[in-house]
Amino acid sequence: MRDYGIHIWSNGDFVIEDGVVKVNYRSKPSLYEIVKKVRDTGIRGPLLIRFPHLIEKQIGALYSQFNRAIEAFDYKGEFHAVFPLKVNQFPNFIESLIPIADKFNYGLEAGSKAELIIAMAYNNRGAPITVNGFKDRSMITLGFLSAQMGHNTTLTIEGLNELENIVEVAREFGDVTPNIGLRIRLHSSGIGIWAKSGGINSKFGLTSTELLEAVDMLRKHNLLDRFTMIHFHIGSQIGEINPVKKALREAGNIYAELKKMGADNLNNINLGGGLAVEYSQHEHVHHRNYTLTEFTNDVVFLLKEIAQQKGVQEPHIYTESGRFIAASHAVLVTPVLELFSQEYTEKGLRLKEENPPLIEELYDLYKTINPDNAIEYFHDSLDHMESLLTLFDLGYIDLQDRSNTEILVHLIIKKAIELTKERGRAELKRIQDRVQERYLLNFSLFQSLPDFWGLGQRFPVMPLDRLDQTPTRSASLWDITCDSDGEIDFNVDYPLLLHDVDLGKEEYFLAFFLVGAYQEILGMKHNLFTHPTEVTVEFGEEGYSLKNMVESQTILDILYDLDYDINDLQSRLKSLIAESSLIEQERKDRVIDILNILLHENNYLKISAKRESDG
Numbered sequence: 001m002r003d004y005g006i007h008i009w010s011n012g013d014f015v016i017e018d019g020v021v022k023v024n025y026r027s028k029p030s031l032y033e034i035v036k037k038v039r040d041t042g043i044r045g046p047l048l049i050r051f052p053h054l055i056e057k058q059i060g061a062l063y064s065q066f067n068r069a070i071e072a073f074d075y076k077g078e079f080h081a082v083f084p085l086k087v088n089q090f091p092n093f094i095e096s097l098i099p100i101a102d103k104f105n106y107g108l109e110a111g112s113k114a115e116l117i118i119a120m121a122y123n124n125r126g127a128p129i130t131v132n133g134f135k136d137r138s139m140i141t142l143g144f145l146s147a148q149m150g151h152n153t154t155l156t157i158e159g160l161n162e163l164e165n166i167v168e169v170a171r172e173f174g175d176v177t178p179n180i181g182l183r184i185r186l187h188s189s190g191i192g193i194w195a196k197s198g199g200i201n202s203k204f205g206l207t208s209t210e211l212l213e214a215v216d217m218l219r220k221h222n223l224l225d226r227f228t229m230i231h232f233h234i235g236s237q238i239g240e241i242n243p244v245k246k247a248l249r250e251a252g253n254i255y256a257e258l259k260k261m262g263a264d265n266l267n268n269i270n271l272g273g274g275l276a277v278e279y280s281q282h283e284h285v286h287h288r289n290y291t292l293t294e295f296t297n298d299v300v301f302l303l304k305e306i307a308q309q310k311g312v313q314e315p316h317i318y319t320e321s322g323r324f325i326a327a328s329h330a331v332l333v334t335p336v337l338e339l340f341s342q343e344y345t346e347k348g349l350r351l352k353e354e355n356p357p358l359i360e361e362l363y364d365l366y367k368t369i370n371p372d373n374a375i376e377y378f379h380d381s382l383d384h385m386e387s388l389l390t391l392f393d394l395g396y397i398d399l400q401d402r403s404n405t406e407i408l409v410h411l412i413i414k415k416a417i418e419l420t421k422e423r424g425r426a427e428l429k430r431i432q433d434r435v436q437e438r439y440l441l442n443f444s445l446f447q448s449l450p451d452f453w454g455l456g457q458r459f460p461v462m463p464l465d466r467l468d469q470t471p472t473r474s475a476s477l478w479d480i481t482c483d484s485d486g487e488i489d490f491n492v493d494y495p496l497l498l499h500d501v502d503l504g505k506e507e508y509f510l511a512f513f514l515v516g517a518y519q520e521i522l523g524m525k526h527n528l529f530t531h532p533t534e535v536t537v538e539f540g541e542e543g544y545s546l547k548n549m550v551e552s553q554t555i556l557d558i559l560y561d562l563d564y565d566i567n568d569l570q571s572r573l574k575s576l577i578a579e580s581s582l583i584e585q586e587r588k589d590r591v592i593d594i595l596n597i598l599l600h601e602n603n604y605l606k607i608s609a610k611r612e613s614d615g
């Protein structure tokens with residue numbers, strides 16, 4: 001994995017050149033350079049970088065591939081798409097999305113009342129709005145308002161009771177009624193960890209029987225002409241093409257049957273989302289077995305075939321893919337705070353006049369290790385450590401001996417890695433398979449990679465620089481939450497190899513890619529670590545600029561959001577200082593000032609090691 005799989009997951013968005021990872025666009029800045037610029041303003045902690053040009057790239061690819069397929073198969077329907085807001089509702093994402101969307105007449109999908117409000121306020125004129133999810137009367141009323149504001153709005157019905165509500169609201173609101181879509185419950189189901197959205201046991205959609213009832217109801221209340229769309233969504237990150245094809249056959253036939261029953265204005269079939277993203281960093285594990293070209297060809301071809309067979313008009317095709325559009329636009333950069341084994345230096349040794357024999361032996365191994373015996377000595381040192389730790393548990397050696405043991409073993413590991421580095425992969429790998437270095441990163445994975453915590457979803461990760469140097473340490477990654485789940489470990493078959501850096505002298509950053517879909521809104525405030533500092537990188541003809549920088553919330557803001565009375569909280573702290581006999585009277589104002597500064601800092605670490613303080 002020399003290039004960290006960048007040729008597999010990056011889709012050409014990022015490249016390695018001159019030992020650094022660069023944005024593969026226009027002036028091609030390195031991520032390192034962008035991070036430096038932000039940190040030069042004094043900001044520390046994790047950084048989420050947004051690249052709107054990558055949103056545009058994905059939307060452009062979606063439209064151009066569907067339109068190409070439509071032309072190739074001489075398909076009579078059109079292609080339309082909406083962005084599902086649940087994937088990313090953050091204002092700086094939406095701000096970038098909307099002007100891009102305008103170029104394509106790309107719309108928005110809302111799954112709740114609050115999302116619908118965002119869509120109503122920001123959607124481009126004429127671009128479609130689709131409304132999914134469970135709906136109460138208020139949400140349906142909002143849908144009517146949206147239509148009456150002039151938005152091309154479709155309310156997708158998830159159950160018959162919603163239709164009853166629509167009938168009632170229509171009676172009250174009269175003239176302009178939104179389009180009505182019916183979500184169909186498919187027999188075929190999705191696959192993968194998000195499969196519960198599709199299939200006969202799905203949480204959503206109307207069964208065949210309910211569809212028949214729905215059409216009757218619509219007809220009875222003179223709303224059948226508003227019925228324009230059928231909708232399905234078989235799940236997110238559909239890694240294989242077959243379930244998509246199966247679902248399309250089923251949906252295509254339902255579409256044709258409903259048209260034959262007199263649903264004359266039914267002209268649209270909405271495939272939902274599910275287009276997968278390739279997250280893999282490894283050649284032989286793929287998270288997606290099809291290309292966008294294949295996907296669009298299959299969809300267009302199948303729908304054409306069904307429409308022809310059943311003698312109905314070819315429907316307009318709608319998609320609601322979110323992950324595919326948003327994932328690549330955001331990169332999370334985390335500063336490395338610590339390599340655990342770096343605490344172990346020769347200076348720390350406190351050897352005695354007379355040491356236990358095994359420690360003498362360890363010391364001997366350390367002094368005489370060479371390229372020929374490195375692997376053997378490495379193994380011996382691990383055995384010795386086992387024995388010495390047992391001796392400690394049994395009370396035969398003391399804490400000083402134990403400390404010497406730990407230091408010597410880590411020094412031997414380091415030396416063994418250095419000595420075998422030149423000898424080719426196989427020997428080095430024997431060491432990497434047995435020991436992992438723990439890298440402590442200034443971020444919370446609960447906040448920034450919740451799908452890793454919840455679903456085991458892995459995101460591509462790599463260092464920003466030193467990419468012209470062979471990484472020697474097999475790594476595991478730790479976040480700064482006080483939770484033992486805050487760890488990303490790597491299987492020996494798929495290790496993450498990182499560089500051995502001296503963080504007292506130099507900086508080291510890791511970037512996680514493809515974090516632009518779902519992660520931000522699913523992120524949780526475990527230990528009160530909130531959304532990281534974010535910035536948007538906008539490219540011009542030459543160079544780029546940084547905009548919409550929002551620093552991670554201050555401690556006071558975090559507590560305010562939790563509904564603490566922050567005035568009360570601050571006055572409690574102040575009176576504790578005022579009443580304390582442990583602080584001299586003349587220092588008290590100064591102490592209060594310091595406290596105020598700290599309360600206005602963000603919650604991530606501002607470590608006083610080289611790079612986190614004076615960077």
Ligand SMILES: *Cc1c(COP(=O)(O)O)cnc(C)c1O
Nearest residue numbers: 233236237273274320321322323
């Ligand atoms: C979640 C969802 C989407 C988006 O799915 P992706 O996998 O992100 O493309 C689209 N439509 C509906 C109805 C959804 O619930």
